Amino acid sequence: MLKDYEYKVLHHSIIPIEFYQKYDVKKGLRDLNGVGVLAGLTNISAIHAVDQSGNPIPGILEYRAFNVKDIVATLRKEDRFGFEEITYLILFGSLPNQNELDAFQKTLAQRRKLPENFVRDVILSHPSEDVMNSLSLSILSLASYDGRSTDISIEKVLDQSLDLISIFPLIAIYAYHSHSHYHEFKSLYIHYPSADLTTAENILRLLRPDCSYTDTEAKVLDIALILHMEHGGGNNSTFTTHVVTSSGSDTYATIAAALSSLKGPKHGGANIRAAKMLNDIRENVAYDASDEVLSDYLLKILNKQAFDQKGLIYGIGHAIYTISDPRFEVFKAYVADLAFEKGRIEEFKLYERVEKMAPRLIQKHRKTYKTISPNIDFYSGFVYEMLGIPKELYTPLFAIARIVGWSAHRIEELINMNKIIRPAYESVLPSQKYIDMKDRK
Numbered sequence: 001m002l003k004d005y006e007y008k009v010l011h012h013s014i015i016p017i018e019f020y021q022k023y024d025v026k027k028g029l030r031d032l033n034g035v036g037v038l039a040g041l042t043n044i045s046a047i048h049a050v051d052q053s054g055n056p057i058p059g060i061l062e063y064r065a066f067n068v069k070d071i072v073a074t075l076r077k078e079d080r081f082g083f084e085e086i087t088y089l090i091l092f093g094s095l096p097n098q099n100e101l102d103a104f105q106k107t108l109a110q111r112r113k114l115p116e117n118f119v120r121d122v123i124l125s126h127p128s129e130d131v132m133n134s135l136s137l138s139i140l141s142l143a144s145y146d147g148r149s150t151d152i153s154i155e156k157v158l159d160q161s162l163d164l165i166s167i168f169p170l171i172a173i174y175a176y177h178s179h180s181h182y183h184e185f186k187s188l189y190i191h192y193p194s195a196d197l198t199t200a201e202n203i204l205r206l207l208r209p210d211c212s213y214t215d216t217e218a219k220v221l222d223i224a225l226i227l228h229m230e231h232g233g234g235n236n237s238t239f240t241t242h243v244v245t246s247s248g249s250d251t252y253a254t255i256a257a258a259l260s261s262l263k264g265p266k267h268g269g270a271n272i273r274a275a276k277m278l279n280d281i282r283e284n285v286a287y288d289a290s291d292e293v294l295s296d297y298l299l300k301i302l303n304k305q306a307f308d309q310k311g312l313i314y315g316i317g318h319a320i321y322t323i324s325d326p327r328f329e330v331f332k333a334y335v336a337d338l339a340f341e342k343g344r345i346e347e348f349k350l351y352e353r354v355e356k357m358a359p360r361l362i363q364k365h366r367k368t369y370k371t372i373s374p375n376i377d378f379y380s381g382f383v384y385e386m387l388g389i390p391k392e393l394y395t396p397l398f399a400i401a402r403i404v405g406w407s408a409h410r411i412e413e414l415i416n417m418n419k420i421i422r423p424a425y426e427s428v429l430p431s432q433k434y435i436d437m438k439d440r441k
């Protein structure tokens, strides 16, 4: 029966490919040359991938006009954490001075707590292997604890956003513990966060049975969070935030929608797929395999004959960047050091070979004129793995960071747009006369 229904659905859904050109449809809301259709304006971040004449350039990412590479280099030089400072920058538009930063850190620490019995009644009662779904469920449940959940005044939305930024790490990690206890039969422990620690340190503290972590581990995680915080208004989850916000919906529903978008394997979910794909490659191709053998296996992945049979090499390619994703470059600088420290050089070398080989294979195989390069999530799963972070938390870590960007964009949409987002779909089916039941075949 279901097969029958499937046949009908396919038969009545397929639209001839040439129609998209005929009606000038911007597939993926992209122009023919791949540039996104202009859907909004923003002060929050800028992504530069072409020069003024439209020629590709190495990618540049700016948060509130500050180059992300400079931000990370300064934090590294001064050997300090930056997630809270860059959250302040993205939300409020300027760099905090020391007093402003201290006060903001205190605000986040005070908000880093869940409603009474929330862990017991919501998180532990609904264990799921999919921590992204647990996050969505928890965010929607939080609305019931907020007496003004549907208030969309800027003051209230900001208040809700600061709460969500503070508690996302708690929800994600407790949800992981719930899954690991009820589905993997491991001991259950729920640590409280510490008001004296940064977001990155608290994540590791809440995750580990003995709350321990090294300064290097926490600083690498802090950089990973900063690199994932924000990426313009057009990425799939932030655009979802704009779309849902434009209908007048509340913060909880909007963020649940953004989470649902982020988990997709072509977006934030790519980090877990990239790590699983590399494990698959490791199992099927020896570390010392020739380039020819490795290339043949990558071609099998592209031809949907290997790994998840979706035809994608995860962690490679980007909708906007061509020559390079600047976040990838920053990340990679940490991977080599970490791999050396953790004795994972052989794996790192395999990653590196795939990173170099895959873009060329995709270009050739998909016959694309566009230069393709690795994106931020090619190495992020490997980094998390080396930090001992379970794979169920890879995409939630992205969400823990991106909630900052979503919040800023939701507020920007509320302040500026006041117009429901509503693009057009042209019907290509000629009208028919309704048929009486007795006359149907």
Ligand SMILES: CC(=O)SCCNC(=O)CCNC(=O)[C@H](O)C(C)(C)COP(=O)(O)OP(=O)(O)OC[C@H]1O[C@@H](n2cnc3c(N)ncnc32)[C@H](O)[C@@H]1OP(=O)(O)O
Binding pocket: 034, 265, 266, 267, 268, 270, 302, 311, 312, 313, 314, 315, 316, 317, 318, 319, 320, 362, 366, 368, 370, 372, 375, 376, 377
């Ligand atoms: C944080 C982030 O969201 S970063 C992105 C994370 N996603 C991934 O790593 C998943 C793998 N990558 C992809 O699927 C794509 O590169 C995307 C979704 C990121 C961008 O997709 P697009 O904007 O369509 O990329 P682009 O226009 O450069 O693609 C050109 C062609 O190459 C293909 N292609 C691009 N990247 C890949 C890839 N990694 N594997 C296989 N094919 C690819 C596209 O499907 C397209 O083929 P088509 O013309 O037959 O449809």
Ligand SMILES: O=C([O-])CC(=O)C(=O)O
Binding pocket: 230, 231, 234, 235, 236, 319, 320
């Ligand atoms: O911009 C995009 O399309 C995807 C991306 O890199 C992000 O959201 O960080």
